[in-house]
Amino acid sequence: MKHKTPSGRTTSAELFGELVRQLRIRAGLTQDQLASALPVDRSLIAHIEAGKRRPDLEHVKVFDRLLDPDGLLAEMWGKVDWYAPHPAHPDWFRKRAEMDAKAVALREFQMQVMPGLLQTPEYARALIARDETDASRLEDRVRARLSRQERFLAKDGPAYRVILDECALHALVGDSRVMEGQCAHLLNVARTANVVIQVLPAQRSEPVRPTTSLSLITLPQGREVLYSESVNSGHFVHDLETVRATGRIYDVLRAEALSVGETAALIRDVRERYARDEAPHRCQCGDVAQEQLQRQQLRKLHRNRPRIPRRRPRP
Incomplete structure (x- = not known):
């Protein structure tokens, strides 16, 4: 096209x-x-x-x-406008795109797929093609997604920290070639000074993961907004206490995630498997989430059960 x-x-x-x-x-x-x-x-x-x-x-x-x-x-x-003319974003996403254009920092936690700001064109195309059959609209949507990346991936771009659930590395989008290129892109982007990428291992049962991907967007003057998505809808939270509480959850996720060096080693290993056209590992994220739910339920049962005094033997 x-x-x-x-x-x-x-x-x-x-x-x-x-x-x-x-x-x-x-x-x-x-x-x-x-x-x-x-x-x-x-x-x-x-x-x-x-x-x-x-x-x-x-x-x-x-x-x-x-x-x-x-x-x-x-x-x-340096003089080419690579994404002109800029395609219109969906109405429900337009406000988020406007925030990205002026954000001074961005923290993201991503669950099943790569965040849009880190997707290669091939990965984005394969992902969007799952629900977009019109070739023209497909390319427009891909270009719209890529148009958001340039600012964040520039060497002097806003601070961008990403925590990837390991499942995002193993969930096959497109084919092994697409995933190999996506992993190579992550390794390349991670060398940019303003970008930090960490992976939260799938088998790590603590901390309890959020139930959805989320973004903490820091705007000029330090104002922070929480953003999350459901199907074809974006949700913004401006309440200060909720945003702060989510920030604390994010800090715990970051502490439990692999270090930057460990993350790079894991991504290289996954990339090599895709290069050999091996099937991705079965992701255990659903099993981990179920184990976490069961653990929470057991804790509630323990807290709520009646206390029975026990006679202690005298010394």
């Missing part, structure tokens, strides 16, 4: 991609050869040349070294 402006004109992303293509052809390289130099999959080069994918700056520097010694591509990269 070509990404045209409302007037039907070619976007700057497409012009950049066409320049890459012309320079590659002039250098006598195929897409496969250019991909091998990075190294990435050939499909990434095809998407970049079609104006459908924003390349990493480090990749563009490699392009310049191989295709254009004057550094033109790296200079142009």
Whole structure:
């Protein structure tokens, strides 16, 4: 699908991609050869040349070294509006998108799937395709999701801390290639100074996990808002006590999660399994949640049972 402006004109992303293509052809390289130099999959080069994918700056520097010694591509990269025109978000999500545009910090806990701010285009497309069959609307929704990422994934972006339930790594979205690319993206993003990613192991029965994914959005002047989602609906909580209580829950989750180094090691291991096209591990999140519920019920029974005085033997 070509990404045209409302007037039907070619976007700057497409012009950049066409320049890459012309320079590659002039250098006598195929897409496969250019991909091998990075190294990435050939499909990434095809998407970049079609104006459908924003390349990493480090990749563009490699392009310049191989295709254009004057550094033109790296200079142009910073001037391209990769997501213009910005597609409209769903009405129920628009307020959240507006908050993301001005947030100074964001803390997220994500349960079954990757947060939108960390999804690759392939992962987002496979996920959205589950309930969107129209190809045009599918691409618009993918681009809308990607348009939120650039601000948070920039080196000078807002502080962004993510706790991923381990189930999000093992829940297959698309196929093994999509998941391998998604894991590689997490490892790459985690090197950004403002981004911290931690995984909460599925088998860790404590602490009790929230029943839904949640976001704590810090706005200018320090005001914080709690955001969560249900099916096709977003929910905002502004009550100070509720937000503070959720912040304390989040701090406990963070303390119980793997360290940054342990998280990276786990993601690398999962990525290698996907690279071997192995079936993902069966996630035990549901079993853990059931065990936690049973433990809570036992505690209630213990607290509520009648106290029977016991005769203690005298010394």
